[in-house]
């Protein structure tokens with residue numbers, strides 16, 4: 001399994017969400033975060049500035065998928081949806097994940113991230 005974390009511009013939230021829905025990703029965590037990249041939060045050079053880093057508001061997506069192919073697909077659509085070409089477009093981190101557990105059923109790994117089986121009706 002692979003976990004993809006993507007930090008993107010706030011205004012790209014809807015575009016990225018729609019793009020992920022479009023490739024049938026069905027589990028997403030989104031958070032509002034603050035951060036800075038290599039420009040330390042500045043969108044342009046401030047002459048003589050000695051100020052510390054500025055944290056800018058961003059949106060973070062977290063997605064867990066089962067295979068390297070899926071991970072690449074997710075990376076591709078996020079790149080496409082989040083891109084403007086200006087500094088601050090964001091970053092994508094991808095790493096291998098050891099475990100996933102569906103709390104309701106106790107299913108682990110691959111089974112835990114497939115669409116869940118319906119709960120049997122009680123009669």
Ligand SMILES: Nc1ncnc2c1ncn2[C@@H]1O[C@H](COP(=O)(O)OP(=O)(O)OP(=O)(O)O)[C@@H](O)[C@H]1O
Nearest residue numbers: 007034035036037038039058086087088089090091
């Ligand atoms: N090395 C990093 N570690 C953790 N988070 C990072 C890192 N680099 C960037 N981020 C996060 O991604 C957000 C956007 O980063 P940003 O796109 O500015 O990266 P960059 O490397 O400066 O690229 P660019 O030159 O295109 O601006 C940051 O606000 C921060 O939340």
Ligand SMILES: [Mg+2]
Nearest residue numbers: 037038039088
């Ligand atoms: Mg930057």
